Amino acid sequence: MAASEICNLMERNGQLEKAALHVERPVYQIEDLNEATLYGKPHTTYGQVCRKVLCSCDCREYVSDTVPILKWLPEYNWRSDIIGDILSGITVAVMHIPQGMAYGMLGNLPPIVGIYMAFFPVLIYFFFGTSRHASIGTFAIVCLMTGKIVTKHSNAEFLSNGTLVLQNGTDPNGPIYTNMEVATAVTFTVALIQIVMYVFRLGIITNLLSETLVNGFTCASAFHVFFSQLKDLLGIPIRKRAGYFKLVKTLQDVVLALPEANRTVLLISFVFSIVMYLNNEYLKPWIAKRTRIPMPIELIAVIAGTLVSYCFNLSEDQGVNIINYIPTGLPAPTVPTLSLVKDIFLECFVVMIISYTVEISMAFLLAQKGRYEVDANQELLAMSLSNFTGSFFSCMPISASLSRSLIQYNVGGITQIASIISCFLLLFVLMWIGPIFEPLPKCVLASIIVVALKGMLMQFQDLRKYWKLSKWDAFVWIVTFFTTVLVDIDIGLLAGVIISLFSLLVRGNRPYTCLLGVLPSTDLYLDIKRYKGVQEIHGIKIFHYTGSLNFSSKTLFRTLLYKRVGFDPIKVLSKRARQGETHNYDESADMLIKCVIIDFSALSYIDPAGVDQLRQICNVYKQLNIEVYFTGCSGPVYEVLMKCNVHENRTNQFIIFPTVHDAVLFAQAMLFTVKKET
Template identity: 25%
Template sequence: MLRKDGKSTKLKNMLGSSESFWSSDTIPDQSGSNIPLVRTDRTSIYNPRTSHRVSFTNDIPYFHRIDKHNEEKVCEYERKASELTLPVSYNLKKLFQRVIPFSRWFSRYRVKAWFIGDLLSGISVGLLTIPLSLAFAVCGGQPPIHGLYTSLVSTVLYCLLGTTKHLSYGASAFTSLLIANGISHNETHEVDSDSGCIPTCSRELHVTTLTFVSGIVLISMGAFHLSFIRIYISEHVMNGFRAGTALHLFTILLTLILGIDPPIHHGSLSLVYKCKVIIENIHETHTASVITGLATLALLMPFKVINSLYSRHLIPIEFVAIAASIWLSFWLELESSHNLRLINDYPFTLPKPVLPSFSLIPVVAKDAVAVALVTFAVSISLGRENSKKHNETYHPHQETIVLGSCDLLLSFLGTFAASGVWEQTVVQEKTWGQTQAAGLIAAILCLTALLCAENLLPLVPKAVLGAVLIANLGCYLEFFWKYCFACKKNKYEVWAGIITFAAVCILDIDIGLGVGVLFSILLTLHRLQRPSNAIFGHIPNTENYADLSVEKTAKEIVGIKIIKTFDSIYYGNIDFLLSWIKLKVNSYLQSGNLGSDNELYSEEDKYHMLLESTQFLELDEHALRRINHTALYRRKISKQTADVHTVILDCGSVSFVDDEGVCALIYLSEQYQRMGVSFIIASCSSTVLKSLQERGYFKSTSQSFAFRSIHDAVLYALQQAAERNQSPQGSEYIPEANGETLTECDTVEIKADPNISTNTGLCHVEGGVSNSHQRTGVKSRNQRIIEYETAL
């Protein structure tokens, strides 16, 4: 029968109010209950949420009986029924909002709550974007106005299509360095003779074509959902990459502050050549440029510290420095009087729309792919970091398409590629930015700077731009003080960052990032091949077990080795797992049961077992350790007889077992069987039990049982040990208070069945009695208490 509560009422209102639907349209199931049958002959249905009566496009499936065990099915059915009854206009609206997120947040924009924060954030980001865009363009060998144009177009486009409210796009250090690298690779290439281009036109055409190809690559990655490769780019690799990029950028900025114009090298060992050229041309240092750069740094650094302490109220000191330098250059005529180098050697006219040269696509393809992959890694890493911090939903595939769309549009406008900008994103996050409206306000400021570009921007000194970028390299150098001195946390992560940093410094930023990602993947494979294992012991007076090396109160049960593996058992780590078990367990086996050592151990294994054979269990003499409330033989165990009779493998952390893993477990069980040692598997998930059963583990071994917990396996092992010794000399039989004991008829054949409830200790019991009696017997055995006494 249907429940008369809110859930059934809601479902009834959604599917219609016909009484025949709830009374007569039912079918009986095996238990005799009536299951409501959703009519498939109805042509339409009314949805009160949208006030529309919509025709069915396909049949609604049968619905299961509603009771307390089917809450998830009810919710799923409601969702499917709601989707079937939504009008076409509603679906198109949702699709439009998903493709263009601007329509979603703009329609819900709360002016009173969000506008002030967005206004302050937009002004702060815009005033920072203007000097950074100029500086990044100069570092990439591009006209400074192209940097502003790139930031303006990419910011507006991301506000319309982006899914993260704190991410800021524009000209960045990564794209400027990669564009400069691409130009140096192709500057000797001849352009078509009929195009009539001069060398400057040839350089712009190369940049335009490179940006075009980069956009095509990014859009293809997003369309084919290749953005999944982001999972292989760890945070530590990106921090090492940023630190190496900062070092490359610092050498270029140093030439701007020194006022020298040496040839810039790109490619492998470019950082070494840059430092060599700077040292060789140090005698050409321009005094006015050095003084201007140092004065700008002296102005910027104290305010950068203040901004880091008071993040809610940032002072746009970079824009103040640019404005002050423009005013001083104009008032004091620094270029003519002191020969101070300005950025007026570049044209300050707006770039004209151009078409990429398809004949240059094979030439720039390699550099374009590098630009696409690096900007993808930077932007996706930055967006993922912000979405986690603010608990937002992040869509990497759409973000990749948005990034490619920015590059594609910028290529037709004659500028270079864009990416996520760390400095601007940090400022937008700290200054109360609520939505992407802050980006629109920043774009308005960039547009204002473009309108004033022809008269004011040529007066900016290059040394000031270099000092502005050097003052903002702090976020790039985060790797050094956050990870290089954190070796105690995780040495693998630190090594991934260090190798990426070294590769970027030596090989260049594009190849260095690839080397860092590859090294990180190899580290992950290495860790997967060497799973973490531990020997567990029993915590007295409880049914819990813990790692002996971590939990000091845990005691190892004499004769039983409990092994815990913290990874899946598959072809990649079975060799290491078998070697580790041999090393930790076989040294405690009775020498008479070892058989031929040459079949199982190498010389190294025997050496390690010889060392561990001198270590004995530290157990209290004459101490009773209570595990449960039943009976067991209490024996006096000496050093000579303290041998392992049972090995328990705890598979609680194992997610899957493949064919080779099952074969390895069968091999291990057979080897221990020859030694007279029982091998038991415990705490297996239903997936692991199903894999073991399908691959014939329980048919191929003498052990045909698996336990739901370690404690059940320990009880069984102690019982079997007691039955094998049949009241030995020096032992005393302790009956239980109610007279119930573990008899031989209680030990029946066990078979793994993942469908049995987890309340039972054994997975499945086969015997002459019914299932209910079997489960009761198992449960009573689980509740028994075992007392044991051990002595050194």
Template identity: 25%
Template structure:
């Protein structure tokens, strides 16, 4: 110990004007870093930054965390132009390095997903109450746009069941597709246009974080509920019903089904059940034998071909089995003049576009990120939003409706061994050939086969295992999930989505408004301090209450924190009364997790300071962050509390307070200020 003190004295003598001061207290001497400008107990105050510069940095970190403009710095104009072109159109980045081996893989993948896209496209268009040919149109133009602008190598573009259901439900509440199919079709194009505008705007203005409000639990519940509703809707085709409810909730569908039992067609039901069984068996086989993924991928097209042949051979269309009928041959006609921008339908189109656009973005970005993680490459969320938005804008001009990157099609694309987004181009070429030459072959395709394809695809979206996992890990997430599911199934798709998002946002607000605070105790035989509830062996330090605030302090939680801290003090004093421990003298606030504070938070600390002063206690702060320290210093709170009552660590603060308690006990005539000087 003598050698230790001598060493510290020597260092202090050699560097008398340095930024270091030396705490010679025992039993553990501590080297404490001091800030020259502030000098507050060794806790540094960050240098003042002009407001405009701070605002610029904050906005840059919020909207441009990936710093996309860094690559353009110090580059000649020609290079900057090429880099900008590659940034907007990633195809110019990977196309020069494209090889024959890549082409072989992408051709196989493109043909494989086309075999899935054609029957799915027709099925989902029928689900959206739109002409079936729109499903093929939507699998031609949008994939070409995405291949040029998308950053994912594995995303396969096309229509999705949930988006189709949403569009049918929301537009159907205003316009009956049976009585006015032309207006319904035009509104679908308009809703797709607004969805694309909204999606592209989110990407251009770097507002992709809005999509993050759709939490994982929300998406699981919403997708499961939507899949259940979609399956229920297919009872119309499977049972061969001519009239069916326009509502999507469980009660309405069941009422519509069981009030028409006299119109059930057993031939249609038997055919549908057989195809559903066939599709589920092929999927099960492909999961068990991943190398035979193509069996499941080819099953929908096989069902369409076999079903068409069966209907043609048996003339089943004359015995209650409904068929698609004639499909128009030719490529996408223009729909630019068919957009509806007049009241009262424009507001419906905007609302439908916003909701379906968010759902499509959430699914497309999540799917793209998942497969990018498997292949260890990066997808740019904002680029994806711009790409998906652009393909929907262009699609609305070319007789397409809402498209994104569905999981089922992308999974087939991934398993087929795609190398680049060129597989979407191959798929589009196959769909183009189908539109030009093969559409008459779909005349006898039974609607019950399309319903079977939809049901088999939707059953995979009801992820009950994920819901059970949520229940085991986080009951709040499970509540969000099950609320979304119940809302979709028993109310409507829109209401279910609103309920799920509202609960998620409410949960975030509760976390902000009611941050976690805890009492810390000392782990025996160590200098570590932990939550006494989590560590039963942690012991209270005599005369000292150590509290931890685990969140930023804002106006939303300042009042709660003041009340909670006061209650902690009351509870600690009540606990001490029944024991022979030293009376409470110090309240240490561990602010390590307090990343920021506003004026309401500062006022809260000032009130806490007054409360502890009236009780004859001393408030001690530990490790306030840079921004927090800067604001406390500007508010003169550091002067009110005193520089010596701010420490870097809980260990250091406890050591100092314990030393002063010890000094006051050994010399009762000394006050705490003298005790501090002795320390």
């Protein structure tokens, strides 16, 4: 083999220019190249696998991977990092108080539950999590989905004086479940699913949720959260709707109940919403330019609302709904109601998917910002253990909050020590400060939730972007959004997944194909429709195929090939057969084609059905004296061809070349030889 390459690189005006490239080598068929380069399929024996596993079994490393704090805490720089973590922890704790109380109500539970969620699960995540900045605790959509399950399966509730009251139509002799029992059962079931997924390394299942699907789903879910707050936001007596089309029914109830709206509640909601909105839009960006510590507007709203309610006795004088009783101290550990697990399992699976997807997305985003690694499966373990612990202490399923996590990162948090600082402050609230917020109007918490939803509600504008980039992605967004809004949350997620998979199937079976032409005096072969400077080679058609060739796409492959080449050889053979004498057939311009080259450099996979289709195509073209060559087959594709015994008979052998240029030169040489002989 003679080979030389000249590549002169010259630096001119700061730009690197390629002067010349010349390559000289023989024309290879794939068998010749494999023999010359000692090609061989890599083999891995069971013994090698076992030795690799045994050699990699380091107990110390396994423990440090399972409990990441053992790895990063000894390397923690207390002198330089602790100040940032303390400031970050204090700031996040301040955010946890109003958000926790507000989102606790979303789950149809006492507001104090949101504070519990910012304490118990966070302590566990501190030891097992791999994200340094994810703020674990309440998340609006997860709390809303939990609240939906609570409403569906609970049939009793405790009053503030400890009296158990059954809901209308509840059989006193049947099973009785309170809101808290259902919520903790949901948390336990979510933890159970997550630990199973961790054991079997199934974190990849969240890849089924594309960006467009998650965007449309969260935007639609924000509408569910918004409508759930209208009762407290307007001070109107409407019942909680369940089942399909509940948003439409809720909107109807709101319109009918508007004349009964509490004017004091309307005024409070309007004032607090406007103040928080103006803070987020104008004051917050102004402060961010001057300091990393944000204005704790939600906490200020909670304190102000509590003071106004207490001073003017809004509950008794104006009929404003307030929080009322807030217990002090830590809740006693209680075993979740395990008998509910079988009834809520499927609903909890949906909750788990959403909570984990949001958390891992947030973790990867922050890891990219902070330039460190996050282990997706370890996050499953951390969340499962956090939820498992939380299920014994009156917690709903946890997730990561975008706003709190970004604040924890931007204020200067370095590690999850910031979360521990936050936990200590929240412990102080749980032990002594909680009852101070008993006069807080619920409309203030509803205002906090609604203002916080602005970002998710504005995701509706992303539809224009998706429409410009991909009509299929826009279609997935539209179906997910409207199904979630009009039907229900879990049905919307299911519809989104189905449409996403369907779009993958359709796009996978609509591969990109083209005819290639040569750029004169080069070995470059480009799409003749896109590159006007290339030329087709006389007597040769070069068909480029991208995708996979399997049982589902083999017919489409054949159709596209015949369409690109310009004629259907089966129809030509049928017409010849009807004429009776093949040698008298009047050849058209299409029959001037003597060689078809199929470029498989972008073929990702082929199965036996695809190989059989290739064999049939070769046989059909051979009857028309047209040669078929294949180029660019990857190692796995070539090995499948060998497994299918395509090389057993020389007359049926596929002729394969490493590159298109090899095949073209070989075809031109063969055509020249045939022409010379004739």
